[in-house]
Amino acid sequence: MKICVIGLGYIGLPTAAMFANAGHQVLGIDKKQAIVDALNKGEILIEEKGLADFIKKPVASGHLTAKTEIEPADVFIVSVPTPITEDKKADMRFVKSATEDILTVLKKGDLVILESTSPIGTVDSLMKPILDKSGLVAGVDYNLGHSPERVIPGQILYELVHNSRVAGGYTLHPPAQSASQSFTRALSKARSTRQMQELQRWQSFRKTLSGMST
Numbered sequence: 236m237k238i239c240v241i242g243l244g245y246i247g248l249p250t251a252a253m254f255a256n257a258g259h260q261v262l263g264i265d266k267k268q269a270i271v272d273a274l275n276k277g278e279i280l281i282e283e284k285g286l287a288d289f290i291k292k293p294v295a296s297g298h299l300t301a302k303t304e305i306e307p308a309d310v311f312i313v314s315v316p317t318p319i320t321e322d323k324k325a326d327m328r329f330v331k332s333a334t335e336d337i338l339t340v341l342k343k344g345d346l347v348i349l350e351s352t353s354p355i356g357t358v359d360s361l362m363k364p365i366l367d368k369s370g371l372v373a374g375v376d377y378n379l380g381h382s383p384e385r386v387i388p389g390q391i392l393y394e395l396v397h398n399s400r401v402a403g404g405y406t407l408h409p410p411a412q413s414a415s416q417s418f419t420r421a422l423s424k425a426r427s428t429r430q431m432q433e434l435q436r437w438q439s440f441r442k443t444l445s446g447m448s449t
């Protein structure tokens with residue numbers, strides 16, 4: 236599975252490194268050439284505990300590379316800034332521009348995830364209309380969702396794996412489920428083991444319930 240992470244800042248870079256360390260082919264995209272050049276040399280320009288070492292292995296193995304221009308992939312993760320403007324609104328220009336870039340390479344079966352902190356309805360009102368211009372339909376031809384990041388700087392590598400996540404979107408048909416399941420599994424073995432245990436508990440709970448109703 237090739238994963239493209241758009242925006243290599245405090246959220247995008249650890250996320251990209253997490254997937255690359257899990258063995259996926261990850262391409263990071265950033266408009267800033269200096270960030271791209273540094274990453275391709277195995278260096279980072281931000282400070283986050285453990286991150287400088289965490290990127291070294293996947294960069295050396297070729298699992299994590301960076302470019303300024305988008306390329307086709309199976310999964311796109313949008314982690315660009317959404318700063319608050321003077322009139323207290325979220326500035327969504329970066330999300331719009333990243334979505335327009337995805338439109339140029341979107342294909343059937345892809346999974347697009349908005350990771351940036353965004354106003355409710357952003358996927359519906361901003362991203363879907365742009366991506367549907369491809370002629371593909373969200374939830375039918377490609378998968379589109381929002382899973383806002385909740386990590387705290389300073390312990391991002393720990394929290395990416397251990398924090399619970401809220402996710403929703405146009406991802407309900409079976410291919411999307413399998414895509415999102417493999418996406419979740421990739422986060423870490425520890426996390427997928429925990430989720431598997433939760434799933435097993437839920438299944439046995441359901442079995443008990445159906446036993447009671449018959």
Ligand SMILES: NC(=O)c1ccc[n+]([C@@H]2O[C@H](COP(=O)([O-])OP(=O)(O)OC[C@H]3O[C@@H](n4cnc5c(N)ncnc54)[C@H](O)[C@@H]3O)[C@@H](O)[C@H]2O)c1
Nearest residue numbers: 242243244245246265266314315317329332333351352384
């Ligand atoms: N930093 C945090 O602790 C934190 C925590 C939770 C959520 N968030 C949210 O995550 C999102 C990203 O925040 P961040 O802190 O990683 O931002 P950041 O400023 O550290 O990094 C964003 C990166 O995106 C790049 N970029 C901007 N537009 C682009 C485009 N069109 N294509 C490619 N690259 C582009 C910038 O050059 C920058 O390197 C925001 O919505 C933020 O609110 C941040």
